[in-house]
Amino acid sequence: MTAVLESVLIVDDDEDLRDSVSDVLATAGVRRRVLAASLLEVQRQGDAALHSQLAILDVNLGEAQPTGVDVSRWLRDNGFGGAIVFLTGHAATDPRVVAAANVPNTRIVPKPCSLNGLVALVQVAS
Amino acid sequence: VRSEEQRLDDQELTTGRRQTITAAAVAAFGNLLGAFLTTLFYGGGFGNSLRYAHATLSALVMVLALVLPPTRRLIISLWAIETAPLLPLLVVWTLAVPEAKMSESFIAFKMVLMGVALLTPLSLWLGLLLLAGLSILTVALWAMHLAGNLPGEPWVTLFYAVFAVALLVQRDSERRLTRRLVQANAEASALERIARSSLAVRDRMNTPLQTLALSLELLDGRVSDAETRELVSRMRRAVVKLTELSTRLAEDDPHKLEP
Numbered sequence: 001m002t003a004v005l006e007s008v009l010i011v012d013d014d015e016d017l018r019d020s021v022s023d024v025l026a027t028a029g030v031r032r033r034v035l036a037a038s039l040l041e042v043q044r045q046g047d048a049a050l051h052s053q054l055a056i057l058d059v060n061l062g063e064a065q066p067t068g069v070d071v072s073r074w075l076r077d078n079g080f081g082g083a084i085v086f087l088t089g090h091a092a093t094d095p096r097v098v099a100a101a102n103v104p105n106t107r108i109v110p111k112p113c114s115l116n117g118l119v120a121l122v123q124v125a126s
Numbered sequence: 127v128r129s130e131e132q133r134l135d136d137q138e139l140t141t142g143r144r145q146t147i148t149a150a151a152v153a154a155f156g157n158l159l160g161a162f163l164t165t166l167f168y169g170g171g172f173g174n175s176l177r178y179a180h181a182t183l184s185a186l187v188m189v190l191a192l193v194l195p196p197t198r199r200l201i202i203s204l205w206a207i208e209t210a211p212l213l214p215l216l217v218v219w220t221l222a223v224p225e226a227k228m229s230e231s232f233i234a235f236k237m238v239l240m241g242v243a244l245l246t247p248l249s250l251w252l253g254l255l256l257l258a259g260l261s262i263l264t265v266a267l268w269a270m271h272l273a274g275n276l277p278g279e280p281w282v283t284l285f286y287a288v289f290a291v292a293l294l295v296q297r298d299s300e301r302r303l304t305r306r307l308v309q310a311n312a313e314a315s316a317l318e319r320i321a322r323s324s325l326a327v328r329d330r331m332n333t334p335l336q337t338l339a340l341s342l343e344l345l346d347g348r349v350s351d352a353e354t355r356e357l358v359s360r361m362r363r364a365v366v367k368l369t370e371l372s373t374r375l376a377e378d379d380p381h382k383l384e385p
Contacts (some may be wrong), residue, residue: 014333016334017336023341024344027344058333089328089332111333111336112335115344
């Protein structure tokens with residue numbers, strides 16, 4: 001038997017992708033999706049973001065913007081206890097991806113990932 | 127690649143100009159010194175008139191090399207104008223001084239041989255031609271018993287000539303090797319830039335591709351009529367092809383992330 005997480009934080013600077021991931025997770029049964037485009041928006045969401053069970057973070061959140069790694073650090077520093085998954089279209093040598101790989105207890109998933117792959121992220125054995 | 131070659135051409139022309147100016151300066155100074163010493167020891171003569179003439183020619187070459195914009199043809203021509211008259215002049219100067227008064231034969235020939243080997247700019251063939259001319263004159267003067275009567279000649283001078291040829295060939299092959307290396311480096315840099323661009327394109331296309339793939343999956347689950355499902359299938363096939371293209375762009379990237 002598999003159950004689905006209750007709440008997921010989705011951080012991506014691409015609005016279309018953010019909405020698509022949210023729709024997929026909604027279809028999979030995730031009841032609460034917290035969407036943000038940047039670290040600032042995550043901070044604005046406050047508790048809603050921090051109480052999510054999973055954070056799906058895009059590594060690159062735009063030029064000269066805090067990266068997904070910065071978001072992960074902020075989450076951990078503020079007591080976020082859920083899992084963190086970095087979603088990236090960049091190569092492993094990209095400095096932002098290297099930084100993401102060095103964040104403890106996280107996973108890196110390359111784009112594009114399949115619908116099933118995305119759903120598997122929110123499924124937990126019960 | 128072209129800009130690197132252009133940079134190398136400019137560098138070679140600058141070096142060639144410097145070599146021509148140096149040779150002209152040495153020739154002008156050498157002629158004047160030679161004229162002074164000849165006057166001092168042998169009382170001057172026709173040889174000195176030729177020395178002054180060649181010093182003037184050298185000064186003119188120096189001025190032209192300094193003033194005119196350097197081109198390959200100009201530098202080779204100036205070098206030829208500067209050095210070609212040395213062949214008959216060396217004969218006159220050698221014959222003017224009795225060998226009995228000298229400790230070594232063909233001193234001037236040897237100096238010019240080394241000068242040609244060290245300074246001939248841009249053209250290997252021009253250098254080889256001058257060295258051949260100097261060698262032939264040496265042997266001819268020796269064979270006609272006009273000079274080179276001291277022991278060891280003409281072989282000592284010919285040994286200088288062989289060494290000069292080796293030096294000249296070595297300089298030329300070094301120049302060619304540098305050119306090949308610059309070309310290879312420039313090509314490698316250009317290929318690296320292309321590879322980086324294609325990887326950047328791949329990286330940037332992955333986000334919209336991800337949106338398309340997920341949206342189509344969602345759409346597929348929501349439509350029921352056959353006609354729309356066929357349209358969605360067609361779009362999914364297109365997305366699969368684009369994903370394959372993205373994967374292919376990453377094939378040679380040793381740092382790609384595996385799903």
